[in-house]
Amino acid sequence: MRPRRLIPFLxxxxxxxxxxxxxxxxxxxSDLHGNIYPYDYYTGKPAQRGLAKIATLIRExxxxxxxxxxxxxxxxxxxxxxxxxxxxxxxxxRLPQALRWSGPVPSQDPMMVVxxxxxxxxxxxxxxxxxxxxxxxxxxxxxxxFPWITANITAEPGSPFQxxxxxxxxxxxxxxxxxxxxxxxNIPAWEPPEHYRGLRFLDGVVAAQxxxxxxxxxxxxxxxxxxxxxxxxxxxxxxxxYRPRRAENMVLQIARRVAxxxxxxxxxxxxxxxxxxxxxxxLVQPKNWGISLARLDFxxxxxxxxxxxxxxxxxxxxxxxETSADEEVLRLARPYHELAEAYLDTPIATAPSELSGxxxxxxxxxxxxxxxxxxxxxxxxxxxxxxxxxxxxxVAKGPVTVRQIAALYLYxxxxxxxxxxxxxxxxxxxxxxxxxLSCPTPACDRGPLVNRNVMGxxxxxxxxxxxEIDLTKPAGxxxxxxxxxxxxxxxxxxxxxxxxxYRAGGSGGYDMFRNARIVWRSNEDIRSLIVSxxxxxxRLPEKPDGNWRIIPESARRTLEAELAGxx
Numbered sequence: 001m002r003p004r005r006l007i008p009f010l011x012x013x014x015x016x017x018x019x020x021x022x023x024x025x026x027x028x029x030s031d032l033h034g035n036i037y038p039y040d041y042y043t044g045k046p047a048q049r050g051l052a053k054i055a056t057l058i059r060e061x062x063x064x065x066x067x068x069x070x071x072x073x074x075x076x077x078x079x080x081x082x083x084x085x086x087x088x089x090x091x092x093x094r095l096p097q098a099l100r101w102s103g104p105v106p107s108q109d110p111m112m113v114v115x116x117x118x119x120x121x122x123x124x125x126x127x128x129x130x131x132x133x134x135x136x137x138x139x140x141x142x143x144x145x146f147p148w149i150t151a152n153i154t155a156e157p158g159s160p161f162q163x164x165x166x167x168x169x170x171x172x173x174x175x176x177x178x179x180x181x182x183x184x185x186n187i188p189a190w191e192p193p194e195h196y197r198g199l200r201f202l203d204g205v206v207a208a209q210x211x212x213x214x215x216x217x218x219x220x221x222x223x224x225x226x227x228x229x230x231x232x233x234x235x236x237x238x239x240x241x242y243r244p245r246r247a248e249n250m251v252l253q254i255a256r257r258v259a260x261x262x263x264x265x266x267x268x269x270x271x272x273x274x275x276x277x278x279x280x281x282x283l284v285q286p287k288n289w290g291i292s293l294a295r296l297d298f299x300x301x302x303x304x305x306x307x308x309x310x311x312x313x314x315x316x317x318x319x320x321x322e323t324s325a326d327e328e329v330l331r332l333a334r335p336y337h338e339l340a341e342a343y344l345d346t347p348i349a350t351a352p353s354e355l356s357g358x359x360x361x362x363x364x365x366x367x368x369x370x371x372x373x374x375x376x377x378x379x380x381x382x383x384x385x386x387x388x389x390x391x392x393x394x395v396a397k398g399p400v401t402v403r404q405i406a407a408l409y410l411y412x413x414x415x416x417x418x419x420x421x422x423x424x425x426x427x428x429x430x431x432x433x434x435x436x437l438s439c440p441t442p443a444c445d446r447g448p449l450v451n452r453n454v455m456g457x458x459x460x461x462x463x464x465x466x467x468e469i470d471l472t473k474p475a476g477x478x479x480x481x482x483x484x485x486x487x488x489x490x491x492x493x494x495x496x497x498x499x500x501x502y503r504a505g506g507s508g509g510y511d512m513f514r515n516a517r518i519v520w521r522s523n524e525d526i527r528s529l530i531v532s533x534x535x536x537x538x539r540l541p542e543k544p545d546g547n548w549r550i551i552p553e554s555a556r557r558t559l560e561a562e563l564a565g566x567x
Contacts, residue, residue, distance in 0.1 A: 030267025033079025074126025159198020189505030
């Protein structure tokens with residue numbers, strides 16, 4: 001070829017190379033909470049969620065684009081009974097007391113078994129990974145064929161926890177992708193010290209800045225993704241009064257203050273976000289429990305030896321009724337599923353009357369009193385606080401199984417007794433009453449009366465005192481006629497108070513409990529205590545004692561319709 005013809009050829013070749021494009025797809029889950037089967041263990045009915053169905057969506061996405069990466073954003077090994085029964089076995093070295101099981105017990109964490117099979121490449125530990133302590137945490141971590149990454153948790157010498165990688169470097173289609181992990185640092189406020197001994201929890205924004213700067217300088221990746229187990233950090237909705245603590249939730253701060261991030265996939269808050277740009281950073285949150293799969297597509301163009309990001313987009317791929325469950329995933333999880341079902345079907349007590357949680361956030365109910373009774377028994381407390389976590393619970397008159405009790409208390413929270421005062425009780429009840437709005441009319445005959453910025457699981461009710469919630473009054477002044485042992489509760493009255501470990505850490509706005517002295521804590525989760533208590537007692541409460549109510553009556557009637565199906 002003559003030199004004059006060679007030059008145009010080289011220019012065309014260079015243009016063709018420069019024009020080469022490639023799409024990399026990031027697939028992500030978060031807050032799976034042990035959901036593998038498309039099944040609601042508390043109702044015993046099919047449900048549109050879980051890794052078995054997500055697996056089908058993953059395979060479909062990979063067929064569309066083989067240049068894919070798969071990660072998880074944490075709260076993975078805790079949650080559904082499929083996980084809880086196994087984790088309890090690892091922690092205590094035995095199966096639950098009520099369970100009669102003659103078969104073998106599986107030897108590896110079910111979520112790690114399935115995630116290994118699906119080819120997960122990284123996971124960020126969430127706060128609930130620490131619920132069972134270092135032994136359970138590290139066993140599951142060792143069983144994973146992918147790293148658990150987090151840049152803001154460091155292990156000190158002698159810690160029972162192994163050190164964490166701050167990030168992982170992955171390749172898809174020749175594109176170098178760095179995934180930086182960040183975990184909510186609020187874990188010491190929620191967990192007993194023995195569950196995180198030897199670990200330091202650093203500010204998420206500062207740790208992200210350091211990790212992103214390091215990975216950019218040392219490894220020069222083409223894409224940098226932050227995988228974060230934390231919420232946004234503030235509510236972007238107009239006029240919102242919800243302001244979670246920055247230490248717990250900092251995704252918006254990372255997007256605004258950390259240079260060099262292309263996208264953030266996050267979890268923790270059980271909300272969903274199909275994609276928004278903040279400071280040029282794409283933010284995406286898949287729905288919890290395997291209800292949806294996050295898909296982020298990055299279009300890149302080659303520039304010499306580097307790939308340059310040209311365009312990015314995202315969407316959530318929802319699990320639907322027609323989404324088939326992956327048979328291999330079902331097969332892998334079946335031993336754990338059968339063990340959980342055997343436990344849940346175990347009869348433990350009798351209900352002398354039909355019980356329902358449908359009105360449990362409108363009035364005192366026997367189901368909530370059943371939780372209080374257990375908490376007061378084990379803590380020897382004067383006052384007990386709990387929320388109704390599942391208003392859909394129904395218990396028919398007659399035999400009661402573990403399934404129905406487990407449905408009443410969904411979380412693996414631990415029970416604490418703290419030293420408190422009458423003022424602390426009053427402040428906690430005022431915080432709980434934020435679940436309601438003040439009546440817009442003097443007659444309280446129309447709404448809205450539900451504060452949509454306060455989740456129902458943060459509406460705690462108290463036992464051991466009597467009180468009224470007056471919705472004609474402004475927030476902070478609604479608790480009236482507060483009495484203990486039939487007399488007005490004095491602010492300086494010393495009290496022993498039963499709460500869960502999350503309330504002890506100040507979650508849900510219950511800051512009044514954060515620095516209270518802990519005088520007793522359980523070595524089992526509250527759900528297990530409830531099962532043990534009623535297995536021995538044999539009988540649930542027949543009716544509530546009516547120690548609290550909403551006033552005026554017109555407000556309660558207005559709330560009946562408004563709360564139907566809410567929260």
